[in-house]
Amino acid sequence: MRVHLSLVVFAASLTAHAASPIDCAKASTPTERTICHTPTLLQADARTTAYYEIAIGLVGMGVRGDLGDSQQAFPAVRDKCGTDKACILAAYKKQTAPLEAVIANVEKQGPF
Template sequence: MKGRFVIIAAAALLSSSAAQAGEYAPLDCAKAASPAEKAVCGSYALGQAEARMATLYGVSMSLVAMGQRGNIGEAQQAWIKTREACGADNACLDKVYGERIGVLDEVIRNVASHGPF
């Protein structure tokens, strides 16, 4: 019982720090409006990339210092514009998702190697 409480408390702490840092919500396919959003929602592979990228973004935002959160959030907003510029071009979308996932993976690797601890 005590272990479950610790896990729940840690999850709440992580989610609240990410929320305070500026959230990126994965695409809601029921509300997809742009050609890029519709293409992502229409492709299993791109949908998986969206889910992975959103997860990495949330984890990154919860692990880094406050100043870095602003930089990551601004980069995410710029990335969204890049994604939208792809329109319905799946190859372009695959490329930009791969690049963003690589950047966010690097953020997490950097924290793991140097640690905030």
């Protein structure tokens, strides 16, 4: 299980670089424009999306709803940072931490 899940996470992180949910051609907030012009932040955005897509498929309905609510609310939280790159990165790290925990827990104990 450990090797299989690690490969899934690795593969998702590789493909996620091109799959950011922010459409940089239509970036509408100062935060989105800052993310689009900062490779580290664009990677953090893609990583958060990839981890969410993995984690959401590994948990039961109750946790799935909580993760979905958090992910849906995240852009508003992130956008409070304005153009502060350190703040934006910290917001991504905070958003990604519970998703990483879900994946690590499933890797140890199995789903649900």
